[in-house]
Amino acid sequence: MSVTTLSSPVLVQRQPNWLVRLFDYKPFLVVMCLAPAIGLLAVFLTYPLGLGIWLAFTDTTIGRKGEFIGLENFQYLLTDSLWWNAVFYSVVYTAIATFGKFALGFWLALLLNNHFPFKSLLRAIILLPWIVPTVLSALAFWWIYDPQFSIISYLLVDILHWRTSNIDFLGSPWPARFSLIAANIWRGIPFVAISLLAGLQTISPSLYEAAMLDGASAWQRFRYITFPMMLPILAIVMTFSIIFTFTDFQLVYAITRGGPGNSTHLLATLAFQRGIAGGELGEGAAIAVSMIPFLVFATLFSYFGLARRKWQQGEAND
Amino acid sequence: MAWDSGLRRLMMIYLPLGCFVLILLFPFYWMAITSFKPNAELMNYREHNPFWITSPTLAHIKHLLFDTAYPRWLWTTMLVAIGATTLSLIASTLAAYAIERLRFRGSPYVGLGIYMAYLVPPSILFIPLATVVVQFGLFDSPLALILVYPTFLVPFCTWLLIGYFKSIPYELEECALVDGATRLQILRRITLPLAVPGLISAGIFSFTLSWNEFIYALAFIQSGANKTVPVAILTELVTGDVYQWGALMAGSLLGSLPVAIFYSLFVDYYVSSLTGAVKE
Numbered sequence: 001m002s003v004t005t006l007s008s009p010v011l012v013q014r015q016p017n018w019l020v021r022l023f024d025y026k027p028f029l030v031v032m033c034l035a036p037a038i039g040l041l042a043v044f045l046t047y048p049l050g051l052g053i054w055l056a057f058t059d060t061t062i063g064r065k066g067e068f069i070g071l072e073n074f075q076y077l078l079t080d081s082l083w084w085n086a087v088f089y090s091v092v093y094t095a096i097a098t099f100g101k102f103a104l105g106f107w108l109a110l111l112l113n114n115h116f117p118f119k120s121l122l123r124a125i126i127l128l129p130w131i132v133p134t135v136l137s138a139l140a141f142w143w144i145y146d147p148q149f150s151i152i153s154y155l156l157v158d159i160l161h162w163r164t165s166n167i168d169f170l171g172s173p174w175p176a177r178f179s180l181i182a183a184n185i186w187r188g189i190p191f192v193a194i195s196l197l198a199g200l201q202t203i204s205p206s207l208y209e210a211a212m213l214d215g216a217s218a219w220q221r222f223r224y225i226t227f228p229m230m231l232p233i234l235a236i237v238m239t240f241s242i243i244f245t246f247t248d249f250q251l252v253y254a255i256t257r258g259g260p261g262n263s264t265h266l267l268a269t270l271a272f273q274r275g276i277a278g279g280e281l282g283e284g285a286a287i288a289v290s291m292i293p294f295l296v297f298a299t300l301f302s303y304f305g306l307a308r309r310k311w312q313q314g315e316a317n318d
Numbered sequence: 319m320a321w322d323s324g325l326r327r328l329m330m331i332y333l334p335l336g337c338f339v340l341i342l343l344f345p346f347y348w349m350a351i352t353s354f355k356p357n358a359e360l361m362n363y364r365e366h367n368p369f370w371i372t373s374p375t376l377a378h379i380k381h382l383l384f385d386t387a388y389p390r391w392l393w394t395t396m397l398v399a400i401g402a403t404t405l406s407l408i409a410s411t412l413a414a415y416a417i418e419r420l421r422f423r424g425s426p427y428v429g430l431g432i433y434m435a436y437l438v439p440p441s442i443l444f445i446p447l448a449t450v451v452v453q454f455g456l457f458d459s460p461l462a463l464i465l466v467y468p469t470f471l472v473p474f475c476t477w478l479l480i481g482y483f484k485s486i487p488y489e490l491e492e493c494a495l496v497d498g499a500t501r502l503q504i505l506r507r508i509t510l511p512l513a514v515p516g517l518i519s520a521g522i523f524s525f526t527l528s529w530n531e532f533i534y535a536l537a538f539i540q541s542g543a544n545k546t547v548p549v550a551i552l553t554e555l556v557t558g559d560v561y562q563w564g565a566l567m568a569g570s571l572l573g574s575l576p577v578a579i580f581y582s583l584f585v586d587y588y589v590s591s592l593t594g595a596v597k598e
Contacts, residue, residue, distance in 0.1 A: 029420060030416050030422045036409035038432075040469065044447065044465060044466050048446040048447045052442060055445065116331065116332075128346065128581075131526055133532075135549075135551070143349075151368060250533065250548075271445065276444070288444075289442070291441070
């Protein structure tokens with residue numbers, strides 16, 4: 001006995017109980033390790049995704065099991081001007097907001113890539129809009145867009161005297177649409193900027209040195225080095241951005257709830273209004289499912305669009 | 319010459335940077351200043367400079383803490399965020415360990431599969447999930463949120479942790495294996511301690527993402543007492559035609575503070591793992 005205890009752990013290891021031996025059997029261990037994650041995702045993601053697609057083909061309402069009705073929900077949506085309006089605004093919202101976020105975010109990333117004091121502090125501060133819960137910052141925007149007490153109106157009317165009357169930001173369709181887009185851009189800039197900054201830092205300085213020796217201008221260095229080198233990261237970040245902007249919910253729900261006159265409904269807020277608030281689960285699910293083709297298209301477009309250009313420009317840059 | 323380049327630097331870098339900071343931070347300043355403004359100043363720009371407070375008041379915060387269920391909402395949100403984070407960390411650490419360190423046939427595909435789950439947006443899932451939640455008898459219960467949030471936390475954390483596990487040399491595990499340690503001992507004594515920075519960043523991300531979540535909390539929770547802060551502010555505090563802007567902004571400010579404090583404590587982890595994740 002004393003011999004066993006004195007010797008190395010290897011000997012103790014020779015007689016483990018069956019449980020320990022089972023956990024040392026690799027296939028079993030792999031299954032046990034993957035079980036919690038896969039289980040959670042299967043029950044709360046894959047199953048609901050399938051169920052959602054099924055619901056879209058039924059006339060389920062809250063409290064009543066639905067019947068299979070084929071494409072009826074979708075046929076109805078095609079005749080529904082509110083659905084068309086939501087499609088239109090979702091596309092406009094995604095296109096303008098993504099463009100704005102990336103243009104400003106890229107610019108901010110380039111600025112942050114310079115050397116100056118308090119750089120890391122500045123980087124930390126800049127991420128704040130992204131950290132703070134969207135609904136809470138959206139409420140701040142709602143207050144900023146107040147028809148009577150908007151601080152922007154005050155600035156334009158009383159301080160700068162550029163306008164004579166207050167702006168009614170959320171009272172009519174187009175101003176409301178652009179107000180929401182502006183809030184979305186504000187929230188998206190930090191993430192884009194920090195992600196692209198990470199990309200900028202992977203570009204070797206020797207490339208710029210070589211270009212400087214060849215007499216390339218600042219614009220040429222951006223055009224022929226920075227931009228092509230950034231395309232792979234741009235493709236990934238943009239894919240994410242498009243998916244989450246297109247399916248956005250919180251900003252619109254917090255600031256306009258789809259109004260005025262349903263003009264600012266995104267597909268997600270319309271799905272909520274019909275599906276949960278209105279109780280028409282089947283129809284709501286159909287609206288949610290109708291986002292999928294747009295998502296697939298946008299993802300393929302941004303991913304392969306940008307990735308292919310990288311390939312065309314060749315690997316010589318690495 | 320030097321003066322010239324200094325001016326150029328000012329115009330090209332510091333000026334635009336200053337504008338960015340001003341615009342990105344202004345809504346928070348506005349939120350903060352509104353929280354402490356008495357109503358008389360809030361609605362009168364003629365006699366009071368709107369950018370400043372002449373007689374700050376705690377009335378809005380007092381109203382929030384004592385006349386509404388705000389403390390209860392904060393508590394629920396905290397509970398949900400901690401619960402969902404713990405669950406997600408356990409599930410994703412094990413998954414990332416299996417995918418990256420145990421290396422079985424098809425492990426890259428399992429990794430990709432879990433990662434793809436991140437690309438399924440909550441706005442597509444909330445309607446069917448609501449029916450699932452009802453089926454499980456979890457409707458109106460914060461437990462529903464704790465169980466559902468991992469659907470977007472696990473993919474993200476697993477992805478982050480795979481990166482961290484990758485950076486730990488295989489030799490360490492091989493040596494331990496040769497010395498007779500079991501796989502579970504290796505995970506507990508070697509791999510996990512070395513992956514602590516990764517676990518911290520995954521934890522921070524999970525906590526902030528759960529704190530921010532809105533659509534599931536809006537769809538699955540009905541009773542005022544069980545709501546999370548973002549939902550409760552919007553559905554319980556916004557009442558009538560005259561909005562209580564002071565209380566609303568105070569609620570937003572207080573609701574943002576826990577995340578902001580948490581963030582400031584770990585900001586370096588946060589920024590580096592965000593940038594690291596993108597570089598991958």
